[in-house]
Amino acid sequence: MKSSYLASLLLAAVLGAGGSILLTHSTSAQAATPTGDTITVFVDATFGFRKTHMADKLTKSHAEYAARGYRFVAMSPYSENGDLVGFFVTYAR
Numbered sequence: 001m002k003s004s005y006l007a008s009l010l011l012a013a014v015l016g017a018g019g020s021i022l023l024t025h026s027t028s029a030q031a032a033t034p035t036g037d038t039i040t041v042f043v044d045a046t047f048g049f050r051k052t053h054m055a056d057k058l059t060k061s062h063a064e065y066a067a068r069g070y071r072f073v074a075m076s077p078y079s080e081n082g083d084l085v086g087f088f089v090t091y092a093r
Helices: 002-032 053-067
Strands: 040-045 071-080 083-092
Touching: 040 053, 040 071, 053 071
Parallel strands: none
Antiparallel strands: 040 083, 071 083
16 A cells, blocks of 8 residues: 555656646747747858868858848757758847
C-alpha cells in the first residue's frame, strides 16, 4: 500500500513538472514572435581557406540589413547529409 502511494505521488510530481515546463515554453515562444515586417534570407556556407569565412558573411549580412532598418531575430543552420550548407537568418523591422 505504501509503495503504491509513493509511486502515485512521484507520478503526480513528474506530470505536474512537465506541464509547467510546457506552459512556460509556450508563453515565451509566443512573446518572442516578432510583429511587423520580417524577412528571412539564406546565407550560403561555401567554405574557403579562411577559418572566419562564415562569420564574415554573417557579419556582412547583419550590417546590410541593419542599414535598411532591420534587426536580427533568429538564425537556423541548414545541413544536408551532415554537411553544413548555410544558415537561414531572420530579420524584423
